[in-house]
Amino acid sequence: MEYSQKVMEHFAAPHNVGVLENANGIGEIGNAKCGDIMKMYIRVENDVIVDVKFKTYGCASAIATSSIATDMIKGQPLSEALKLTNKAVVEALDGLPAVKIHCSVLAEQAIKAAIADYYRRQGIDPTPIVGKIDDEHYTDEGCHL
Numbered sequence: 698m699e700y701s702q703k704v705m706e707h708f709a710a711p712h713n714v715g716v717l718e719n720a721n722g723i724g725e726i727g728n729a730k731c732g733d734i735m736k737m738y739i740r741v742e743n744d745v746i747v748d749v750k751f752k753t754y755g756c757a758s759a760i761a762t763s764s765i766a767t768d769m770i771k772g773q774p775l776s777e778a779l780k781l782t783n784k785a786v787v788e789a790l791d792g793l794p795a796v797k798i799h800c801s802v803l804a805e806q807a808i809k810a811a812i813a814d815y816y817r818r819q820g821i822d823p824t825p826i827v828g829k830i831d832d833e834h835y836t837d838e839g840c841h842l
């Protein structure tokens with residue numbers, strides 16, 4: 698399997714890894730088949746994501762996509778972070794092998810789940826803002842390690 702230079706860099710030295718102690722939004726998304734789990738922590742102030750960290754028990758692509766996705770949303774307003782698609786993340790990584798594309802969905806969905814959690818903590822129903830979070834999206838497709 699061919700990985701781009703960027704994927705290898707983010708896999709070897711991922712950015713924003715760990716637990717954010719003062720997070721006010723936490724999202725967790727799992728893939729039932731491969732067992733990969735992504736946990737995303739965000740700190741939101743005045744509708745801006747001022748800090749973000751993630752932890753994953755996942756494959757190289759899941760780690761690389763989370764690393765670059767967290768870079769892309771850090772310092773962004775929630776409205777911009779919600780526009781981040783797995784396609785944009787894959788492009789930022791100069792592509793992923795076709796069988797690994799679904800791994801990039803994990804990061805996108807975990808960010809959405811963390812933002813939904815933030816809204817819930819504010820007493821705001823996240824569904825109209827964040828939409829449906831699809832954590833079972835890949836269970837049929839499975840994972841290709």
Ligand code: FES
Pocket residue numbers: 728731732733755756757758759799800803840841842
């Ligand atoms: Fe399961 Fe990548 S997320 S193999």
